[in-house]
Amino acid sequence: MVTRILLAFFTCLFLSAPAVAASTSGSKNIFDEVDTLTCAQVEVVLDQPPIADDASVDARYLRRVFETYALLSRCALNKPTRVEFYDAVLRGMVAALGDPHSEYLNEEDLKESQEESTGQFFGIGTTLEKQPRVGAMRTLKVLVPRPGAPADKAGLKSGDIVTKINDRFVTSYKNVRAALEDIKGPRGTTVKLLVIRDGVPQPFVLTIARDEIKTEFYKTTLLPSKWFVAKIKSFEGKRVVETKMLETCLHIHSEYKKALKREPNIRGFVLDLRDNPGGFLDGAQCAVDLFATESLRGKALISIETRDGLKAHESTIDPKDMLRGKPLVVLVNEGSASASEIVAKAVQYYNLGVVVGTKTFGKGSIQIVMPLSDERTAVKYTYAQYLVGPTSAPTPVQGVGVTPNIFARARSDGSEKAAADFRESDLVGALPTSTVAKDLVIQRTKETNPALYTEIYNLITKAPFNMEVTDELLP
Structure with missing residues (x-):
């Protein structure tokens, strides 16, 4: 099994994308095969000889991607779905730009972006940006709350730092999108944010009622x-x-x-x-x-x-x-x-x-x-x-x-x-x-x-x- 997967993978390094799916038996692709391995079998995969020194950079990194996926999907305590792994890889590629305004938009993100551009969507009505840690905590910084939106009415201000969402530390979320999902919710329900504000001695809690956000331009x-x-x-x-x-x-x-x-x-x-x-x-x-x-x-x-x-x-x-x-x-x-x-x-x-x-x-x-x-x-x-x-x-x-x-x-x-x-x-x-x-x-x-x-x-x-x-x- 392990040998067959290795042969399939190294073949894939030199094939086009359609050929990758066809390189394994039936309708399965190489990642389907990885999902049948045990953690011990994955360790055998990682113990193979390295790629030759004269191999292309692409080949080296494709192997690293494959090995990392195999290791994490079969051995790590947490079990993200394969789609979550793929999304993380794509987000990581865009993150390499180091630009706060660039991002990969998966299906949910793109739908949300299109809804916002029409001027009608659900939420508390503010934009949050991932920021460096405050002490040991990863944080989100508030950009501009929409005037008249629930966040604005509750007193959330530009520059505020959010450290908890509904008693859950921001640092526990996999990414900003996951944190934002907890901020969303049905109209009339509430979300609690623990906020740090410059000039205010202690963190404080803001309870914000979710509502439809409809922009009057x-x-x-x-x-x-x-x-x-x-x-x-x-x-x-x-x-x-x-x-x-x-x-x-x-x-x-x-x-x-x-x-x-x-x-x-x-x-x-x-x-x-x-x-x-x-x-x-x-x-x-x-x-x-x-x-x-x-x-x-x-x-x-x-x-x-x-x-x-x-x-x-x-x-x-x-x-x-x-x-x-x-x-x-x-x-x-x-x-x-x-x-x-x-x-x-x-x-x-x-x-x-x-x-x-x-x-x-x-x-x-x-x-x-x-x-x-x-x-x-x-x-x-x-x-x-x-x-x-x-x-x-x-x-x-x-x-x-x-x-x-x-x-x-x-x-x-x-x-x-x-x-x-x-x-x-x-x-x-x-x-x-x-x-x-x-x-x-x-x-x-x-x-x-x-x-x-x-x-x-x-x-x-x-x-x-x-x-x-x-x-x-x-x-």
């Missing part, structure tokens, strides 16, 4: 102060066929025109991108187009830096000039990431308005989700870093974020500090900032346009924003 309102406000929670990519515009942009444009009919003397436009984690590049493109003037037609929104160097991107500005000279204020904070940072930085780069808030998250990379041949699994990987502006003078986002023209933050008791201090550059394996681009020199509105600064100050320090202007405290 935008919300608009006209304030008594005659400022029109559009809150975009994330950038979707669904187009309206008749206009080719994205739904969110089309609706915001429509709502603004309706408001303008009711109140012709609208003072200005507030685009609220606070806690907007990003989304589709097309969404950012569409938002910039709404505010761009005719002089910017055909200008580059972004450039991309791939493994082959700096390249122009096909996205160029198609101006709608919706505001016709009225002032634009863009609100951001540490939870503004990716596509929302493209919008904010483009507003600064092309002098379209004033950015107000705190420094943004700093995610300037682009991911592709590439389905594999079975179309039931996929690999998400980072293929480029985006830079705002043309290739002749680009400015980065990755690792540096967007620095506001006016520094302001939500009024709080100080418990927001942990969230404010956590950004893309804190992620393990985060990409370095591009060396081919220079960050913008930020103009302070207080110095360049004192009258507008005063009006914005009076706007954001009152309801519904209730922000605290901190220009005098921050560089």
Whole structure:
């Protein structure tokens, strides 16, 4: 038996994938044969002479994969399924990139990802990232809780560290996905998280009720102060066929025109991108187009830096000039990431308005989700870093974020500090900032346009924003 399996395996080293399955008797493949061995018989397999020194690297590693599978599947105390072994190998291949935004998506992962992109799914509404150990404990770090989701309502904040899920240490889970499965559950049930927060002396428990997470991509309102406000929670990519515009942009444009009919003397436009984690590049493109003037037609929104160097991107500005000279204020904070940072930085780069808030998250990379041949699994990987502006003078986002023209933050008791201090550059394996681009020199509105600064100050320090202007405290 052992000899037959060894012969079959070494034959497989030099065969194509279809031939591997055919190289053993009947419909069984070599891994089926391994599953019939005892642990003692596996030890005989491992005791065979090594591959010759002149063998290919592929042959050496294929043998190591085979031997490791044989040893663990027949001798280890825990008994993962073969599919779990395969998934672990595929995840390990992607993990070799060392990139926090790249991952292998098995069938369940891909389905979940597709559900999230539609704006409707179940859970507590936050993203968790595996982090280094705290003492002896493996931990999960909270990225950006969705505004209004159960996690947000329960008080979970960006930068919080989760060490236990329902009294089970995170370190006991095989991987992040397994931990997330325990966080999910039917609507109305609860999950307990043991949380460590910077500035809080002791760990504490948050009990969060699970619910359906349905994203409302935008919300608009006209304030008594005659400022029109559009809150975009994330950038979707669904187009309206008749206009080719994205739904969110089309609706915001429509709502603004309706408001303008009711109140012709609208003072200005507030685009609220606070806690907007990003989304589709097309969404950012569409938002910039709404505010761009005719002089910017055909200008580059972004450039991309791939493994082959700096390249122009096909996205160029198609101006709608919706505001016709009225002032634009863009609100951001540490939870503004990716596509929302493209919008904010483009507003600064092309002098379209004033950015107000705190420094943004700093995610300037682009991911592709590439389905594999079975179309039931996929690999998400980072293929480029985006830079705002043309290739002749680009400015980065990755690792540096967007620095506001006016520094302001939500009024709080100080418990927001942990969230404010956590950004893309804190992620393990985060990409370095591009060396081919220079960050913008930020103009302070207080110095360049004192009258507008005063009006914005009076706007954001009152309801519904209730922000605290901190220009005098921050560089």
